[in-house]
Amino acid sequence: MKLSEIDPVCGMHVDPKRTPYKTVFKGKIYYFCSKICLRKFEENPEYYLEHGPVGMHE
Amino acid sequence: MLVKAKIRIIGVDCPTCVYAIKRSVEKTKCASSISIDVNKGEAIVEYEDNACVLKDIYTAIIDAGYGVDKEKQYFDISRIKPEEAPILERKLLKLKGVFDVKISLTTNTMIVIYNPLETSAMYIEDFLRDKEVKPIAVYMEKGPGLLEKTVLFRRVASFLIGLSSVTISMLSMFTGYVFEHSIFFNDYSLLLMALTVLVFNHDIIVKGVKSLLALTPTMDSLISFSSISTFIFGTLLLLNVLSLHEGLHTSTFYEASAGVVGFVGLGRYLEERIRRRSFKSLEKTLLSIKSKAHVLENNVVVEKSISEIKPGDVLEIKAGEMIPVDGVIIEGEGYVDESSFTGEPMPKLKKSSSRDTVLAGNILTSGYIRVKATRIGEDTIIAQIVETVREAESLKPRLARLADRIVGYFTWIVIAIAVFTFLYWVFIHSRLDLGVLFTASVLVIACPCALGIAIPLVVSIAVLKLSRKGIVTRTGDLFERILLTNTVIFDKTGTLTMGEPSIISIRKLKQIDDKELMELACTVEKRSEHPVGKSMLKYCNSLGINTVEPEEFIHIPGEGVYGVVGGHSVGIGNLEFANRLGVKIDDEVVKAINEIGLRGNTTVLVIIDNEVSALLEIGDKLREDVSHVIKELKKKGYYIGLASGDSEASVKYYKDLLGLDFAYWGMKPSDKALLIKELQSKGFKIIFVGDGVNDAPALSVANVGVAMGHGSDLSKEAGDAILISNNLGDLVYLMKFSRIVKRKMIQNLLWAFIYNASLIPIAMGSLYPKLIIYPELAAVAMVLSDISVVLNAMVLMRYK
Numbered sequence: 001m002k003l004s005e006i007d008p009v010c011g012m013h014v015d016p017k018r019t020p021y022k023t024v025f026k027g028k029i030y031y032f033c034s035k036i037c038l039r040k041f042e043e044n045p046e047y048y049l050e051h052g053p054v055g056m057h058e
Numbered sequence: 059m060l061v062k063a064k065i066r067i068i069g070v071d072c073p074t075c076v077y078a079i080k081r082s083v084e085k086t087k088c089a090s091s092i093s094i095d096v097n098k099g100e101a102i103v104e105y106e107d108n109a110c111v112l113k114d115i116y117t118a119i120i121d122a123g124y125g126v127d128k129e130k131q132y133f134d135i136s137r138i139k140p141e142e143a144p145i146l147e148r149k150l151l152k153l154k155g156v157f158d159v160k161i162s163l164t165t166n167t168m169i170v171i172y173n174p175l176e177t178s179a180m181y182i183e184d185f186l187r188d189k190e191v192k193p194i195a196v197y198m199e200k201g202p203g204l205l206e207k208t209v210l211f212r213r214v215a216s217f218l219i220g221l222s223s224v225t226i227s228m229l230s231m232f233t234g235y236v237f238e239h240s241i242f243f244n245d246y247s248l249l250l251m252a253l254t255v256l257v258f259n260h261d262i263i264v265k266g267v268k269s270l271l272a273l274t275p276t277m278d279s280l281i282s283f284s285s286i287s288t289f290i291f292g293t294l295l296l297l298n299v300l301s302l303h304e305g306l307h308t309s310t311f312y313e314a315s316a317g318v319v320g321f322v323g324l325g326r327y328l329e330e331r332i333r334r335r336s337f338k339s340l341e342k343t344l345l346s347i348k349s350k351a352h353v354l355e356n357n358v359v360v361e362k363s364i365s366e367i368k369p370g371d372v373l374e375i376k377a378g379e380m381i382p383v384d385g386v387i388i389e390g391e392g393y394v395d396e397s398s399f400t401g402e403p404m405p406k407l408k409k410s411s412s413r414d415t416v417l418a419g420n421i422l423t424s425g426y427i428r429v430k431a432t433r434i435g436e437d438t439i440i441a442q443i444v445e446t447v448r449e450a451e452s453l454k455p456r457l458a459r460l461a462d463r464i465v466g467y468f469t470w471i472v473i474a475i476a477v478f479t480f481l482y483w484v485f486i487h488s489r490l491d492l493g494v495l496f497t498a499s500v501l502v503i504a505c506p507c508a509l510g511i512a513i514p515l516v517v518s519i520a521v522l523k524l525s526r527k528g529i530v531t532r533t534g535d536l537f538e539r540i541l542l543t544n545t546v547i548f549d550k551t552g553t554l555t556m557g558e559p560s561i562i563s564i565r566k567l568k569q570i571d572d573k574e575l576m577e578l579a580c581t582v583e584k585r586s587e588h589p590v591g592k593s594m595l596k597y598c599n600s601l602g603i604n605t606v607e608p609e610e611f612i613h614i615p616g617e618g619v620y621g622v623v624g625g626h627s628v629g630i631g632n633l634e635f636a637n638r639l640g641v642k643i644d645d646e647v648v649k650a651i652n653e654i655g656l657r658g659n660t661t662v663l664v665i666i667d668n669e670v671s672a673l674l675e676i677g678d679k680l681r682e683d684v685s686h687v688i689k690e691l692k693k694k695g696y697y698i699g700l701a702s703g704d705s706e707a708s709v710k711y712y713k714d715l716l717g718l719d720f721a722y723w724g725m726k727p728s729d730k731a732l733l734i735k736e737l738q739s740k741g742f743k744i745i746f747v748g749d750g751v752n753d754a755p756a757l758s759v760a761n762v763g764v765a766m767g768h769g770s771d772l773s774k775e776a777g778d779a780i781l782i783s784n785n786l787g788d789l790v791y792l793m794k795f796s797r798i799v800k801r802k803m804i805q806n807l808l809w810a811f812i813y814n815a816s817l818i819p820i821a822m823g824s825l826y827p828k829l830i831i832y833p834e835l836a837a838v839a840m841v842l843s844d845i846s847v848v849l850n851a852m853v854l855m856r857y858k
Contacts, residue, residue: 024612024620026640027627027668 392425658708
């Protein structure tokens with residue numbers, strides 16, 4: 001586990017040990033800064049994985 | 059006179075309820091008006107008090123399916139005579155505010171159920187003050203007090219004196235008055251003996267004469283009448299006012315007087331002791347509950363009296379203590395002795411992790427637990443059992459009602475026969491001595507006592523016996539009703555099955571060691587709160603598989619859990635979850651999942667390193683004894699079915715698996731009740747076996763409702779019987795046992811009746827001079843009949 005992970009939705013650095021917001025997709029674990037980012041990712045994971053983070057919550 | 063009564067009805071919340079109640083009350087034909095306030099639940103009923111009593115209205119409301127706000131007061135009626143009880147009952151029912159009166163002669167208790175809006179316990183107690191009826195606390199043990207000890211002494215002494223006077227009299231007859239001139243053994247000593255016996259048993263005599271004068275003759279009246287008349291006749295002989303003819307084995311008649319009271323007194327005392335002893339253990343348990351308990355309050359343990367405990371309180375129980383409430387273990391574990399309910403002598407391990415339940419009266423033999431109270435006081439299962447035993451008599455099975463009627467008339471018939479006997483011998487045969495002798499014999503031999511206890515005693519003992527087996531019966535006529543049934547309908551979940559998910563099969567799709575597979579799966583599931591996860595952990599625990607902490611844990615609601623264990627990625631979940639992980643699903647897996655679905659079970663995929671490694675079939679396991687029970691019921695010719703809220707696939711699967719006759723699926727609790735009603739209208743007599751909480755409506759409409767004892771959350775109204783130990787086999791036992799109970803009732807009734815009917819003519823002197831039943835022999839015969847009825851009922855306790 002890395003010390004810091006990138007939130008695939010907003011692009012923030014997230015401490016994987018501390019954040020409770022995480023999910024698994026296609027065999028990989030993703031960490032999020034907040035519930036909002038997690039929910040957005042769950043709605044359309046392919047989009048964020050293809051386009052990269054879209055910045056803070058619009 | 060038109061009377062107005064205000065009653066608070068429980069459960070009225072809609073205009074249709076009001077209509078149902080009104081219709082039911084109107085059916086009584088004596089209520090002129092009823093108005094119900096839906097918001098307050100208060101009803102004002104006007105009824106004609108010479109056409110009916112409040113009980114009729116009360117019963118009508120209960121019959122409509124609603125509860126009534128009521129209170130109870132228990133009374134000790136050991137000082138009144140069985141024959142007086144119905145009179146007292148009638149008087150009480152006419153009293154303002156009295157809903158119902160239940161009298162149990164077996165336990166000598168009377169329960170008065172009253173309307174707290176109209177009367178009070180104090181008022182009723184006041185009304186009963188001069189009737190030798192004392193109020194008792196609900197949990198009162200009737201141990202042998204000082205009074206009882208002197209009673210025992212007096213009865214035993216009377217018996218011995220009676221026996222010796224009879225012996226002396228016999229001896230003097232056969233040996234030709236050898237004792238005539240000795241100081242101790244002459245007619246005067248017999249006079250003294252008879253007098254002593256009468257004085258020792260003055261309580262019986264006084265009561266008997268009193269009730270005879272009140273024109274409500276009881277058994278005591280018959281006995282007093284018998285012994286007094288022989289005593290007087292003996293005195294007349296002694297004073298040489300009268301003389302004896304030849305042919306009688308007696309010289310004084312005193313021995314008859316002493317014998318009758320001496321034998322009957324002790325016999326009845328013994329009979330009561332035998333009866334009472336069997337109920338003692340139960341009452342003792344109940345009594346020992348009535349003490350202090352340790353209650354957790356703001357994390358501090360405080361001592362409180364049981365009466366202060368409320369449902370929801372947390373109690374601390376240490377090893378060796380008796381658990382005073384019904385409840386759930388929320389902390390700790392320990393071995394619990396449940397023998398007072400199940401008869402099972404081995405204590406059972408109960409833990410907070412499985413939220414095990416305990417019942418009041420259980421004993422924690424070792425360990426330490428904290429229990430959250432769910433039922434307290436009168437609502438606990440043990441209190442209910444005691445109440446059922448107490449009420450068993452008042453529930454009056456059909457046969458008992460018959461016996462009741464007979465006893466009522468019997469006393470008068472006996473007196474008529476006695477009078478006839480006397481007149482016949484005195485006026486037709488001019489034999490005053492024989493007239494007195496035979497009248498005394500008839501009075502004693504025809505005591506209706508055995509008739510009175512023949513059936514109620516069987517019911518009470520049956521209820522008690524079943525409670526030791528872990529079967530709680532709530533209605534006394536259950537035994538007769540269950541024998542009339544022809545159909546059994548089972549609920550599925552929790553009744554035929556264990557009611558909780560567990561692993562039924564494991565199908566491996568990859569080469570992997572069983573232990574390794576479950577180790578990985580359980581390690582991830584350890585953090586899950588889902589019931590499926592719990593069932594997996596239970597499985598691992600039972601195999602002794604160790605789990606470690608997962609390196610990563612993710613829970614996706616509705617899909618599954620994912621974790622990393624020792625470098626392996628482990629996912630456990632459904633098909634959707636496999637899709638999320640991007641795992642390839644081949645046709646074999648799809649086919650297997652469909653097959654499992656047909657059984658009504660769920661498939662859980664275990665995905666290790668992105669490959670489906672195993673399929674777990676999760677479902678509700680059948681109880682172990684199900685197929686045996688179904689087989690037994692079929693052998694008895696029962697029509698067996700299933701009514702479940704589950705899916706069609708699952709219900710059909712179980713129907714075929716068990717070879718049942720019919721099955722209904724997708725049923726809500728109320729649907730089950732409707733189904734039962736419909737089948738009943740077609741002539742089916744139904745036993746419904748279900749869960750005590752959700753199936754309450756079905757349990758109450760079925761001819762016999764049997765609830766599985768899931769322990770703590772059982773409702774008080776659920777069914778006629780509860781199988782506390784969750785053992786379906788107990789249903790078959792209950793059926794077999796009911797047959798025996800019915801047989802005992804008939805045996806006892808016939809025995810008591812035939813005994814009386816055949817001996818009365820002989821006692822009247824029909825076989826004179828070949829055969830004479832002397833009063834003292836009549837007393838022995840009567841006591842034997844009594845005791846044989848009691849012993850015959852006691853045999854039930856030994857039924858295996």
